[in-house]
Amino acid sequence: MQRLIAASTALFALFVLPFQAAAATVDDAINSVMGPVTEVITSVIFWSVEIGGFTVPFVLIWLFVGALFFTVYFKFINIRAFGHALDVVRGKYDDPSHQGEVSHFQALTAALSGTVGVGNIAGVAVAVSLGGPGATFWMIIAGLFGMSSKFIECTLGLKYRRQNPDGSVSGGPMYYLRDGLAKQGKGGLGKVLAVLFAIACIGGSFGGGNMVQINQATQQLIAVTGGESSILFGQGWMFGVLMALVVGVVILGGIKSIAKVTDKIVPFMVGIYILGALWVILTNLGAVPTAFGRIISGAFDTEAMYGGLVGVLIQGIRRAAFSNEAGIGSASIAHSAAKTDEPVSEGIVALLEPFIDTVVICTMTALVIVITDYGQYDAVTVLGNAQSGSLDAIGLTSSSFEQSISWFPGVLSLAVILFALSTMISWSYYGLKAWTYLFGETRAADLSYKAIFCVFVVVGSAISASSVFDFGDAMIFAMCFPNVLGLYFLAGEVRGDLTDYLKRVKSGEIKRYD
Numbered sequence: 372m373q374r375l376i377a378a379s380t381a382l383f384a385l386f387v388l389p390f391q392a393a394a395a396t397v398d399d400a401i402n403s404v405m406g407p408v409t410e411v412i413t414s415v416i417f418w419s420v421e422i423g424g425f426t427v428p429f430v431l432i433w434l435f436v437g438a439l440f441f442t443v444y445f446k447f448i449n450i451r452a453f454g455h456a457l458d459v460v461r462g463k464y465d466d467p468s469h470q471g472e473v474s475h476f477q478a479l480t481a482a483l484s485g486t487v488g489v490g491n492i493a494g495v496a497v498a499v500s501l502g503g504p505g506a507t508f509w510m511i512i513a514g515l516f517g518m519s520s521k522f523i524e525c526t527l528g529l530k531y532r533r534q535n536p537d538g539s540v541s542g543g544p545m546y547y548l549r550d551g552l553a554k555q556g557k558g559g560l561g562k563v564l565a566v567l568f569a570i571a572c573i574g575g576s577f578g579g580g581n582m583v584q585i586n587q588a589t590q591q592l593i594a595v596t597g598g599e600s601s602i603l604f605g606q607g608w609m610f611g612v613l614m615a616l617v618v619g620v621v622i623l624g625g626i627k628s629i630a631k632v633t634d635k636i637v638p639f640m641v642g643i644y645i646l647g648a649l650w651v652i653l654t655n656l657g658a659v660p661t662a663f664g665r666i667i668s669g670a671f672d673t674e675a676m677y678g679g680l681v682g683v684l685i686q687g688i689r690r691a692a693f694s695n696e697a698g699i700g701s702a703s704i705a706h707s708a709a710k711t712d713e714p715v716s717e718g719i720v721a722l723l724e725p726f727i728d729t730v731v732i733c734t735m736t737a738l739v740i741v742i743t744d745y746g747q748y749d750a751v752t753v754l755g756n757a758q759s760g761s762l763d764a765i766g767l768t769s770s771s772f773e774q775s776i777s778w779f780p781g782v783l784s785l786a787v788i789l790f791a792l793s794t795m796i797s798w799s800y801y802g803l804k805a806w807t808y809l810f811g812e813t814r815a816a817d818l819s820y821k822a823i824f825c826v827f828v829v830v831g832s833a834i835s836a837s838s839v840f841d842f843g844d845a846m847i848f849a850m851c852f853p854n855v856l857g858l859y860f861l862a863g864e865v866r867g868d869l870t871d872y873l874k875r876v877k878s879g880e881i882k883r884y885d
Contacts, residue, residue, distance in 0.1 A: 438516035449518035505669025514729030517697030526718030528703025542707020564853035572805035578843010580798025582831025588791035611832025648735035700854035
């Protein structure tokens with residue numbers, strides 16, 4: 372309990388006490404505290420190397436090489452198990468007697484709610500502006516390979532989950548890093564990696580998974596309600612209080628409550644967004660072949676490759692933690708709560724996430740921008756503003772939709788708010804599980820984390836301190852280092868489980884319920 376109080380006090384001092392500085396504005400006070408800390412952390416997390424004349428952050432290489440390795444190692448599981456994944460998520464293999472808290476579909480939507488976000492709208496605009504239409508090609512490639520990373524981490528998340536006395540479950544990288552590596556005689560390494568992951572996950576949940584989201588939603592709401600004449604202008608905290616109450620009500624109910632919300636919000640908001648994109652595409656059908664031609668021909672242009680790989684994965688999708696979070700490990704926390712005794716089946720369900728998030732939603736956004744020629748906007752202006760809130764990048768996407776649907780910007784604003792809400796409630800669960808891993812599965816630990824999380828919803832709506840947001844994003848990226856390293860050690864175990872699972876599906880030992 373003393374450790375819990377000390378941690379809570381440290382977090383309070385780190386983020387809240389700057390508000391009491393009388394000699395500076397709130398933003399300046401926070402930046403004065405967080406700036407130096409963030410500078411050191413980001414210099415480590417985003418350490419860069421030179422490749423082909425381009426400066427590429429090592430974290431990008433770490434994630435991409437890992438995704439490529441897992442794709443080959445599991446013999447293109449992202450392609451050969453796709454049909455089976457659809458059957459599992461539709462409940463064709465559900466057994467009511469299996470342990471867990473949520474269905475396959477609910478686990479999928481809960482995880483998707485943490486990945487589908489503003490990055491799908493703003494990040495794509497930045498990528499196309501940086502690298503031209505060809506950036507879309509590399510975005511798709513990254514999404515397809517990411518499916519394999521998501522498969523292995525979510526399989527392990529469920530395999531090493533633990534059942535709590537109250538019937539709830541806890542799982543994710545903290546547990547498979549600690550327990551999985553312990554089985555291989557690497558217990559010391561596993562414990563260190565698990566703790567590092569948990570610390571980064573907590574920081575990411577407060578920053579990138581909370582304050583960044585509510586800040587973007589607040590600014591977008593102010594923009595569509597009159598800008599400087601809006602009742603919320605300079606009073607964003609009022610919206611923050613309302614959202615904190617909504618978030619609080621949802622997260623107090625745990626993963627079951629979160630799943631009940633996300634399995635309605637996610638299909639709804641994704642459905643609306645896809646319908647809008649389809650309308651733009653269908654009403655400009657004659658321009659589609661040309662758009663695809665520009666995407667393919669531009670894919671291997673040097674500028675397009677830079678915009679695709681670096682622009683998408685770092686500048687664009689950074690606002691949503693690499694969009695699909697493949698390799699980050701966060702989604703395995705949600706998937707570990709699924710009602711199944713077959714870990715591989717949940718890993719197969721999880722590989723749908725990068726496909727939906729990146730290959731479908733991000734690609735449709737890119738097509739809308741390319742078709743309407745809004746991808747020709749000034750890349751420097753769009754990128755600069757995207758790094759401080761993504762609002763002009765959202766405006767770029769909004770303007771693209773407006774060419775065919777005059778009223779869609781209003782709908783897009785609602786989608787941004789829903790995207791932010793769903794991301795926050797999912798990340799609250801990720802952060803909570805990391806928090807209780809460090810401080811114990813107690814009522815005090817549970818409530819203290821949720822209270823702090825809700826406070827940061829209000830803080831995030833009222834400030835624009837870039838250092839806080841950069842810190843949160845850096846923490847999310849930091850999660851991939853211990854996670855992917857552990858996945859390399861555990862890949863052989865998962866390959867054996869996959870072979871056994873597919874044999875039992877083929878033989879009929881694993882029953883299909885039609």
